Amino acid sequence: MFTGIVQATCELVAIEKRQGMHTLTVSLPEYLTEGLITGASVANNGVCLTVTRIADDRVFFDVMEETLRLTNLGSVEIGSQINIERSLTFGKEIGGHLLSGHIHTQAKVVSVAKVGEQWDLRLCVEPQWMKYILYKGFVAVNGCSLTVGEVFDDGFMLHLIPETLRLTNLKDASAGTKLNIEIDSQTQTIVDTVERVLAARGLEV
Structure with missing residues (x-):
């Protein structure tokens, strides 16, 4: 779950395009990678994606074909700025409204x-x-x-x-x-x- 309060805009530094899937590499600041683990959910332009790998400040996300078709992640380019929000932590203030990260x-x-x-x-x-x-x-x-x-x-x-x-x-x-x-x-x-x-x-x- 997410709140719709974007924490940072982060640069898309690499795209690996394969049949039916893209792997996006986004450079996150240290305060957003702290405690982040493989398998965690992170919203990229509002799309809930799973962290597949972390290498220093670079975080990797696999994006399936249906998501590429339905969202604007199918048209982003290297250098694009991506809205990033880590998943909701209960006990913290919710300033927006509850989101699933599933784009309509x-x-x-x-x-x-x-x-x-x-x-x-x-x-x-x-x-x-x-x-x-x-x-x-x-x-x-x-x-x-x-x-x-x-x-x-x-x-x-x-x-x-x-x-x-x-x-x-x-x-x-x-x-x-x-x-x-x-x-x-x-x-x-x-x-x-x-x-x-x-x-x-x-x-x-």
């Missing part, structure tokens, strides 16, 4: 507007996911726990404060950039339950 879809950045120090990102997502994205609700974008600022028929708006831009790779987003989306599990459960109950009663959603 990708959103495409439609526009980026700079309003003073704030950035407004308008994102477009496939229509079937919009029922789970609510005004002032939670959504995880590249592993960042964020609040939805506005909702449209085909997407939503994010209002990003300077601290979010400083700590994450969302500052690198531009029109056409694809970002990983994990919808809030509680919202999904409620919406799906309501739909199921209404359908059982013969009512349209």
Whole structure:
């Protein structure tokens, strides 16, 4: 489990491409490798990946074909900055919302507007996911726990404060950039339950 509070943006230093799998090598600072072991879970751009090897500051992750297809880890390049969050430790403060690290879809950045120090990102997502994205609700974008600022028929708006831009790779987003989306599990459960109950009663959603 994760909280959506990105701890660092870290450089992708190597990619080994094999049939059906890529191995990503990410350079992590010492404070993020301390106590890290093989088999641990680490969120990379919001994707829960398993540590397969550690060599000094370099941490290795195997990414399966389905994950490469569904997320933006299939298009990252050497030098890309990756949002990193280690798994949740119980007993510590949760500043975001609970995440599984399982990506539902990708959103495409439609526009980026700079309003003073704030950035407004308008994102477009496939229509079937919009029922789970609510005004002032939670959504995880590249592993960042964020609040939805506005909702449209085909997407939503994010209002990003300077601290979010400083700590994450969302500052690198531009029109056409694809970002990983994990919808809030509680919202999904409620919406799906309501739909199921209404359908059982013969009512349209």
